């Protein structure tokens with residue numbers, strides 16, 4: 001069930017469209033495989049395709065019958081300045097879209113809807129000191145776009161990126177995130193969490209539990225307080241729903257139309 005305007009819009013758009021949306025076929029320029037079931041693709045970016053970090057695109061397949069295509073929303077991973085569009089995808093066994101996409105190679109094409117969508121934009125949040133970016137699985141994507149986009153995090157004194165995956169090899173973009181974090185003098189803290197491989201990753205255990213028992217805050221040496229913290233939460237719907245309740249208990253408020261809040265959510269299914 002949709003809990004905010006953003007949820008309702010995303011879920012409505014995730015459903016099959018009744019007719020083919022305005023779209024174009026874009027070539028796949030590069031594919032990067034993180035694991036057999038997790039990969040990133042880079043596709044051509046059409047002219048006049050503006051977006052902000054946190055926006056999502058809609059991709060469709062097959063290309064040759066757009067009227068019968070399956071359409072799905074995917075968060076854009078690229079910097080807003082990038083000449084290509086990048087997406088991070090996990091293969092859903094038997095999934096109507098990802099099964100088709102998984103067999104495509106560089107040089108093949110995919111349908112891209114002309115518009116971008118979504119409200120998972122940090123500008124929805126009231127001004128704050130520390131931005132917490134919490135993700136499970138492919139929910140990392142919008143944060144990579146924020147990190148890659150010049151100046152996108154300038155309004156925060158500090159940013160904390162927490163990425164929870166089952167196995168260490170699913171820590172996509174780890175090197176790319178660790179490098180700037182290492183030279184950020186504490187402005188960017190990266191916390192990779194691996195839940196199903198004991199002894200691997202910086203922390204183990206699910207994010208809500210790590211917050212409830214204080215492990216995460218102790219690790220990053222910062223409190224999670226609505227007075228100065230702003231929180232973005234993206235990925236698994238049970239995770240986003242659990243985080244919404246946990247943060248609300250701590251006094252965080254949701255973002256509504258014309259009313260910036262201190263917590264923001266993107267639910268992927």
Ligand SMILES: Cc1cc2nc3c(=O)[nH]c(=O)nc-3n(C[C@H](O)[C@H](O)[C@H](O)COP(=O)(O)OP(=O)(O)OC[C@H]3O[C@@H](n4cnc5c(N)ncnc54)[C@H](O)[C@@H]3O)c2cc1C
Pocket residue numbers: 010011014056070072073074075076087088089090092094095096097098099118137138139141266267268269
């Ligand atoms: C706003 C938004 C942004 C999204 N961005 C991304 C993204 O950047 N990367 C990405 O991989 N997916 C993303 N998704 C999910 C994506 O749109 C598809 O739902 C997903 O790729 C499955 O499509 P499918 O047709 O292969 O599976 P379907 O045949 O539609 O089967 C879907 C089922 O698989 C499960 N499922 C769907 N997505 C996921 C997922 N990511 N992880 C685990 N289980 C899932 C659910 O149980 C769902 O009922 C996003 C969804 C929304 C609403």
Ligand SMILES: NC(=O)c1ccc[n+]([C@@H]2O[C@H](COP(=O)([O-])OP(=O)(O)OC[C@H]3O[C@@H](n4cnc5c(N)ncnc54)[C@H](OP(=O)(O)O)[C@@H]3O)[C@@H](O)[C@H]2O)c1
Pocket residue numbers: 037090091092093136137138164165166167170193194195196206207208235236238239242
């Ligand atoms: N990951 C794989 O090995 C793999 C391989 C092939 C296909 N797939 C497909 O991809 C889908 C998505 O897998 P995924 O691993 O990307 O996503 P996921 O199942 O959402 O797991 C990603 C991370 O989120 C954590 N998590 C799950 N539910 C949570 C909750 N309610 N609260 C807090 N944290 C939670 C997981 O911890 P836990 O480990 O504790 O659950 C894990 O660390 C699967 O459903 C499957 O269909 C996955």
